[in-house]
Amino acid sequence: MLRDITLGQYYQTDSIIHRLDPRVKLVATIAFILSLFIFDGVAEYVIAALFLIIMIKLSKVPFKFMVKGMKAIVFLLAITIVFNLLLTPGEPVFTVWKLSITKEGIRLAAFLTIRLSFLVIGSSIMTLTTTPNQLTDGMESLMRPLKKIKVPVHEIAMMMSIALRFIPILMEETDKIMKAQMARGADFESGNFIKKAKSLIPLLVPLIISAFRRANDLAMAMEARCYRGGEHRTRMKPLCYKKRDFAAYAVILLYLAAGLMADRLVKMVVVLL
Amino acid sequence: MGIIKVKDLIFEYIRRDEEGNVEGITTAVDDVNLDISQGDFVSILGHNGSGKSTLAKHLNAILYPTEGTVWVDGKDTKNDEYLWDIRQTAGMVFQNPDNQIIGQVVEEDVGFGPENMGVPTKEIWERVEESLKAVGMYEFRKHSPNKLSGGQKQRVSIAGVIAMHPKCIILDEPTAMLDPKGRKEVIRAVRALNDVEKITVILITHYMEEVIYSDKVYVMDKGKIALQGTPREIFSQVERLRELRLDVPQVTLLAHELRQEGFPIAEGILTKEEFAEAIDRCADMI
Numbered sequence: 293m294l295r296d297i298t299l300g301q302y303y304q305t306d307s308i309i310h311r312l313d314p315r316v317k318l319v320a321t322i323a324f325i326l327s328l329f330i331f332d333g334v335a336e337y338v339i340a341a342l343f344l345i346i347m348i349k350l351s352k353v354p355f356k357f358m359v360k361g362m363k364a365i366v367f368l369l370a371i372t373i374v375f376n377l378l379l380t381p382g383e384p385v386f387t388v389w390k391l392s393i394t395k396e397g398i399r400l401a402a403f404l405t406i407r408l409s410f411l412v413i414g415s416s417i418m419t420l421t422t423t424p425n426q427l428t429d430g431m432e433s434l435m436r437p438l439k440k441i442k443v444p445v446h447e448i449a450m451m452m453s454i455a456l457r458f459i460p461i462l463m464e465e466t467d468k469i470m471k472a473q474m475a476r477g478a479d480f481e482s483g484n485f486i487k488k489a490k491s492l493i494p495l496l497v498p499l500i501i502s503a504f505r506r507a508n509d510l511a512m513a514m515e516a517r518c519y520r521g522g523e524h525r526t527r528m529k530p531l532c533y534k535k536r537d538f539a540a541y542a543v544i545l546l547y548l549a550a551g552l553m554a555d556r557l558v559k560m561v562v563v564l565l
Numbered sequence: 566m567g568i569i570k571v572k573d574l575i576f577e578y579i580r581r582d583e584e585g586n587v588e589g590i591t592t593a594v595d596d597v598n599l600d601i602s603q604g605d606f607v608s609i610l611g612h613n614g615s616g617k618s619t620l621a622k623h624l625n626a627i628l629y630p631t632e633g634t635v636w637v638d639g640k641d642t643k644n645d646e647y648l649w650d651i652r653q654t655a656g657m658v659f660q661n662p663d664n665q666i667i668g669q670v671v672e673e674d675v676g677f678g679p680e681n682m683g684v685p686t687k688e689i690w691e692r693v694e695e696s697l698k699a700v701g702m703y704e705f706r707k708h709s710p711n712k713l714s715g716g717q718k719q720r721v722s723i724a725g726v727i728a729m730h731p732k733c734i735i736l737d738e739p740t741a742m743l744d745p746k747g748r749k750e751v752i753r754a755v756r757a758l759n760d761v762e763k764i765t766v767i768l769i770t771h772y773m774e775e776v777i778y779s780d781k782v783y784v785m786d787k788g789k790i791a792l793q794g795t796p797r798e799i800f801s802q803v804e805r806l807r808e809l810r811l812d813v814p815q816v817t818l819l820a821h822e823l824r825q826e827g828f829p830i831a832e833g834i835l836t837k838e839e840f841a842e843a844i845d846r847c848a849d850m851i
Contacts (some may be wrong), residue, residue, distance in 0.1 A: 311792050365760040425669050440838040457669050460711045487575055506664050513665035517725065528676035528689045 307352040313537040314430030320544050321418045326412075327331040327551050328407050335554040337406055344410060344417075353420045361416040369408055371442060376401040406547045430454045433531050446522030454510070462503060469498050471529050567623055568733050568765050569655065571599040573633035573727075576619055584805060593619040595788035601767065601781075603732065606759045608776035608796075609769045612810045617769045620785070621737045624767065625657040653682060654728030660738045662718035671713075671721050672697070672706040689728075696727040699762065700754045716747025716833035722756050727758065734758065735764035740759040740772060748772065773800075773814045777835040784809060801833035816840045 309317070324343070326371060333339060344534035347353060422430070432449035439445050470480060480491050550557070576594040579587055591615045601607050603718055611617040622628040622633050626642040638654045640647040656678075659665045666817055670675030673691050679689045697703040700720040719739050726734055736755065740748040752775050761767045770774065776782050782799045784792040786809045792799055799806070800813050804822045812823070820834040820843065830843045 363643055411788075425673070453669065454667065457710075461663055506661075509659065509661060509664035510667070512627060513657075513659055514629060514667060514677075516659075517667075517678040517729065518652050519677070520649070520681065524683045526680055526683050526686060526689065527685060528673060528680055528693070530686055564632065 301359060302423050303353045303357055305352050307350060308536065309347065309351040309417070309423070311316075311536070312421075312540055313435055313531055313533055314422050314426040315531060315533075316537045316540045317418045317422055318427070318430050318434060321347070321415055323548060324409055324414045325546050327548055328410055331551055331554075332403075333555060335558045336551050337403075339547070339551050339554055344413060348415055350411075351417055353417070353423050357420055358413045358416045361412045365408060365412055369405060372404050372408070373401045401498060424456045425453060426460065428456070429529070429531055446525075450522075458503075461506075462499065465502060466495065468500055469495055567602040567605075568603040568638055569598045569767070570622070570636045571597055571620075571633070572635075572694070573598065573749075574620070574623060574630050574635060575632040576616075576623065576628060576729050577631045592788055594623070597785075597788070597790055598694055599783065599790075601733075601765060603765055604758070604759075605781060606766045606779040607768070607780040608782045609767065609785060609800075610773070610776060610782060610811060611769075611773065616788040617785045618737050619768070619788075620733075621657070621735050621769050623768075624733075624735050624807060626651045626657050626659070649682075651677045653656065653729050654731055655733045655735055656729055656731035658719070658722050658726055658734065658736045658739050658742050662715055662722055662742065664708040666710045666718060666725075667720050669708055669709060671702065674710060674721060675706075675724045675728050678725055682729060693724075693730040696724040697721075699758060700724045714747060715743040716750035719743060719751045720749065723751070723754055723758070725762070727762075731764065733767065735767045735769070739767050740775065742771065748775070754772075771811070771818075773812055777814060784811065796835055797833040800835060801831075832833070 323527075324340075328340060331337060348358065376552045377393050378391050380394050380400055382394035382395035384392035384394050385398070386393045419427075428449045431452075432445055434444045435443065435448075474480065478494065480488070480495075483491070522557065569736055574594055574597045575592065578593055579589045580589045580591065583590045586833050595616070597616075597620060604659050611616045611621065617627065623630060623642065624637065626635075626637070626648055629643055635642045637651045640654075642648075642651055666674050670762055675693045675696055676689050676707055679692050682823060684692065693706070694703065697706055700723050702717060702720050702724055703718065705713065705721075713721065723736075734755075737835060739755075740751050743751065746839070755766055755768065756778055758764045768779065768781075770776065774845075777796045777800075779796060782792075782794065782796050783790050784806070792802065793807065801819045803813050803818065807812055812818070814835065815840075817834055820830050820840055821832065824830045824832065829849055830847055834843055
């Protein structure tokens with residue numbers, strides 16, 4: 293049951309987006325997020341929306357999986373909308389007591405909602421189509437230049453992938469410890485928040501101790517298999533760009549260019565008509 | 566000199582209190598001598614705390630001798646220059662299968678050793694394929710290790726070591742955490758490696774049934790080698806093994822008890838087949 297948990301939310305299917313190099317997807321996601329913050333205007337957001345819709349279609353991942361990610365930010369979104377609506381100074385549209393909803397407030401709130409939801413959907417396209425493994429590989433490769441300023445890039449990537457490997461194991465262990473303690477009368481369910489938090493302490497202590505023990509064993513096993521950091525290491529699955537990856541980079545550039553020129557494009561269309 | 570030679574090995578664990586003063590010294594391995602030839606299947610038996618795991622960690626340069634010397638393929642383990650050569654020559658499989666699998670996919674884990682050694686990508690794939698086939702786990706190459714049974718995980722760990730093309734594999738209680746079925750799987754895989762690939766195997770265990778196929782058995786007690794010989798020689802000494810708090814395989818014990826009762830059955834019977842034969846002969850005589 294707990295064994296089946298895969299971290300991240302990888303959705304197994306075969307699509308052009310799935311087959312892209314993880315580096316392309318990382319760069320594209322960063323570019324898309326940046327574009328959302330640079331863009332400021334209806335025309336630009338139409339382009340961003342079109343881009344997003346095309347990507348969703350291409351990824352062959354059902355849309356409801358992407359909306360799932362939205363649940364996490366509903367609260368945040370609600371707060372931003374309320375504050376922006378009420379506290380933006382400008383031309384009032386609607387006034388109750390001392391608070392007034394302004395035209396500017398509506399505009400800001402609408403843009404923020406779009407920004408945040410596009411951001412979440414955009415990044416979930418990446419996590420849904422890339423395995424955690426590919427993601428760490430991609431990050432390691434993209435961050436390689438940072439090695440020059442002594443950032444331990446390989447080590448960070450190795451830690452991330454080990455963490456990913458051990459999350460299900462530690463979950464299973466938590467489950468075991470909980471059951472063992474429940475069998476002896478521990479109560480994790482009832483009581484208020486503070487009481488529940490307190491009952492977690494006898495759970496966390498053995499869990500952390502066992503995690504250290506595991507780490508010790510794993511380090512020994514890695515050394516026994518000649519692990520000595522990133523130097524002299526070869527890759528079993530090296531990342532290499534294919535034609536489609538360069539095409540994807542071109543698409544991203546096109547998208548950014550279209551977004552930045554959206555205003556002029558609109559004017560041209562208007563003039564032509 | 567054999568593939569592994571241990572001379573006058575002493576290893577002491579030094580316990581210190583919080584200020585770093587020596588509280589006590591435990592001698593885990595006490596004056597051990599071993600000489601293991603290439604291609605042998607050697608078992609090291611011992612009760613908990615007999616020092617067998619500590620000894621094993623010396624054969625892979627994870628621990629260094631306090632006194633004495635360990636040579637792996639003629640190289641002194643104390644010499645740091647040879648560290649990686651030694652670890653490549655003498656691969657090690659540990660007890661807990663969960664704590665030694667690094668990859669998130671079976672094939673990636675098997676490739677981890679060769680990756681560290683700097684083997685070219687194409688050759689890594691060849692090695693991964695051949696080692697997974699050698700332990701019968703090739704069809705699981707795309708699986709997540711979390712979904713495998715204990716025996717399967719341990720076979721993956723063994724494949725991970727074979728992929729480094731070692732001359733010798735040290736298995737430190739590889740079956741201690743497995744169920745009987747998993748134990749059989751692992752031991753079968755290890756025996757096949759020794760028979761087919763001629764890899765030297767050093768099996769550390771406290772299950773008697775697992776050592777009956779070895780060429781030589783060492784029994785450890787309190788850091789010393791208490792007994793050594795072929796499995797038959799060892800299991801002929803039922804009383805002595807009991808003193809060392811070790812059991813003998815059930816068939817051997819049954820044969821021994823029958824002999825005590827006056828039946829003409831030889832000492833040191835190891836397998837059911839041998840026992841059946843002995844009983845037949847016995848019945849003929851009576």
